[in-house]
Amino acid sequence: MIKSAAKRFYLILIFILLYAPIVTLIVLSFNSSKTRAKWGGFAGKWYITLFQNQEIMNALYTTLIIALVSALIATIIGTAAAIGVQAMKPKFRTLTLGITNIPMLNADIVTGISLMLLFIAFRFSLGFKTILLAHITFNIPYVILSVLPKLKQTNKNVYEAALDLGASPVYAFFKVVFPDIMPGVFSGFLLAFTMSLDDFVITHFTKGPGVDTLSTKIYSEVRKGIKPEMYALSTIMFLTVLVLLMLVNTAPDKTDVLSSGQIEIKKKHKLSRFIFRKVVPTAIVIVIVAGGFFYGSHNSAAGKSQVIVYNWGEYINPDILTKFEKETGIHVVYEEYETNEIMYPKIQSGAIAYDVVCPSDYMVQRMIENNLLAEIDFDKVPNIKYIDKPYMDQARQYDPENKYSVPYLFGTVGILYNKTMVDEPVDSWGILWDKKYKDSILMQDSVRDTFGVTLKYLGYSLNSTDLDELEEAKKLLIEQKPLVQAYVIDQVRDKMIGNEAALGVIYSGEALYTQLENPNLEYVIPKEGSNLWIDSWVIPKNAEHKENAEKFINFLCRPDIAKMNYDYTTYSIPNSEGRKLIEDKALRDNRITFPEPEDLKNCETFKFLGDENDALYNRLWREVKSR
Structure with a gap:
């Protein structure tokens, strides 16, 4: 009896381990909320948007x-x-x-x-x-x-x-x-x-x-x-495989003369022949023909006029790309990356000729120093006049003559905290080392951002190359590590919305989105100062469609397009005319998105510190992560 119960328990446990993740995925595919951390009610809209994506x-x-x-x-x-x-x-x-x-x-x-x-x-x-x-x-x-x-x-x-x-x-x-x-x-x-x-x-x-x-x-x-559409797609694929397996294993056979073993063998041979001779060729023909039509129409739409764009994920309103194609007749080939460090080797290798790329400030400087960028012909970018002078001046820190880059979006790095979990004023990076928030602190999984936070807390520049200062920052990060719940990037957003942590280091654009989803969240730029970052459009030297790239950059500088981008990304736009088009005054004057000068008094922009110092930062970061 006990042995039988143990077997059943073991079998149930195996099934839970195998299928619990799949069940979770299926449930999330019907969650009307875009974030997995919040249940917004039952809905099938992601299945509809899946086929529209x-x-x-x-x-x-x-x-x-x-x-x-x-x-x-x-x-x-x-x-x-x-x-x-x-x-x-x-x-x-x-x-x-x-x-x-x-x-x-x-x-x-x-x-x-x-x-x-x-x-x-x-x-x-x-x-x-x-x-x-x-x-x-x-x-x-x-x-x-x-x-x-x-x-x-x-x-x-x-x-x-x-x-x-x-x-x-x-x-x-x-x-x-x-x-x-x-x-x-x-x-x-x-x-x-x-x-x-x-x-x-x-x-x-x-x-x-x-x-x-x-x-x-x-x-x-x-x-x-x-994206929730991925949950829907995975659910459909799982159910399709499940149905096929059920059909294969329950297929009836009309033979009743042969022995059961012979019938089973015959079934398998018949099924194998049917699949190999009928199903597989038919599937191949359908997919190839459908794919041929798809790629044919895709390529014919592209024609000879195109622009190849390499940008951060979720960093442009897709409707803007469609609008640009309709207005100019230039087809946009669009690809995304996750970090500057992933993007840079692709540009450096020259394996792919991208026309427009959107690196961060310090990476623009690195690309200029390594002769990877082409000068922009600003006669073909007249809408540059809409980019506010303070941001063009700020850009001189990494592009001294404003010849290679055009500011696109900007923001700060700060602390996002949950007012129901944090009952004290938050105005310093020091709270990230408070032991009472153990396992409730989220740090960025980024060497420059994490060291930048620590260096500013210690009173140093976030562009420090002093070995003693960097070693001090490393020791402080190792001391903090037992308090950290996770080193993440964009997952800070979902975890904070879902009340999974009390404190998180986050980018200002993400902070505004989280507040809209969870009103208990608050964002602050600590008094020690932080990183004021600017992401800019640049044109690689090996770009094959430079004129189209300049048209694309010019298009994005238009106030109405800048406003469309703000509505989608919630990141700050360096375009005062575009800002005026934001209907909601509370958003237009929000100090998270558009900070006042006093909020930025101790802020710095990241600079490229040279390959040797980059290697030093990476070595110290590995030492932190490996402890």
Whole structure:
């Protein structure tokens, strides 16, 4: 009795561990609130917006097309290769198999970087074609691995007999050998399809702008907060697989003469033949044709006039891109990144020719110093007149002559606190070291932001390169670490909205959004000062559509467009004419979004400190994180 109960308990526990996350995901897909930290009531609107979300649907189409086409091509090549390997002498066969297995034993990141460098060396433009070639390449060894065992089981005498009877080698192969190795070929196809469908690392290194698979799209969403549409998509995919499995396992069979074991075998063979001969080819044709129409219309819309934009996630109103395309006829190829440090190597490598990029202040300086930026022709950006002089002057700290950049959005870094959890005045960074808030403090997972906070608290510049000052900051961060609930980036927003923490270091634009969702939250710039950051538009030196890039920047400087951006991002706009268009006076005069000069008296802008000091900061940050 006890043993039986223990078995049931164990089984229930396994099911909970396996399916609790999936159930949570399904529930969140019906949450009307955009944030997972707040239940806004039951609704199905995310399923509607899922199919209206062009980015997600693009990623889904791309994923299916690449998985099916790469699996099909890899299956053909891999099967032919397996036949060739089987015909080799034992020594050569062993050597060839050893070489073939290397890609499977290699780390994905090594394969991904190697393929990227190969494509760059041969001057391939990174994009859909390079992803497809990469997926075919890493899928072939898996097909060979699946087909070879079946080839070893085939009877060579039957094939030779067919030749003796007058059959051609091709006819003999397809009539005698291929039916025997069909299960291995089918397994290889399914394995290749699954590997391609799930791949992230290799795709990440070989993709170009405007091309995303579901894996790369989900990755880019994670650091800025997954869109609810992703929950809906995942739910649909899970239910689809579940229904297919149920159909496969409950498919009726009309045979009632054979034994149960023979019936089961017959079912499997019939199902395998049906799937491989009917379902798979039909699915391939449908997806390829649909994808062909999709990409054809997409590319024809793009024409020869386009601008390739590289921007932070959730950092522009999508309607602005549509409006720009309609007004100018220039197609926007849009790609997102999560941090300056992810963006910079892509620009530095020159692997992709982006036309417009939006780095932060210190990164603009670094790019100027490393000769990566082109001068902007301001005669073609007349709307620069709407960018307020104080911000153009502030920009001189990283772009001394205002030749390479145009301020886009600005803000501060401060403390967001929950008034129901914090019962004392918050005016200093010191509260982040108060032990009574243990496990209720959120810090930014960013080396410059975290060290900047600590350096300002100690009374130093957030651009300090003094080793003693940096070591002091490091020790203070290590001392604080037991009090920190988590080092996060955009997740501060959801955690604070959901009352999961009392204090969090956050960007001012995010603070305003959190207040709209949770009125108990308050934002403050500590008295010691903070970071006044400015993100600016720049044009890389290898941009292929520089004039279109200048038109794009000019468009964003228009007051009505700046106001549209503010409404969507809630980040501060350096455009007083655009600010006047904000209807809500409370928002227009909000000191979080538009701080007064006295709020910024001790604030600084981050500067690029040189590669050596960058390495020093990163080393000290690793020491903090590893403790």
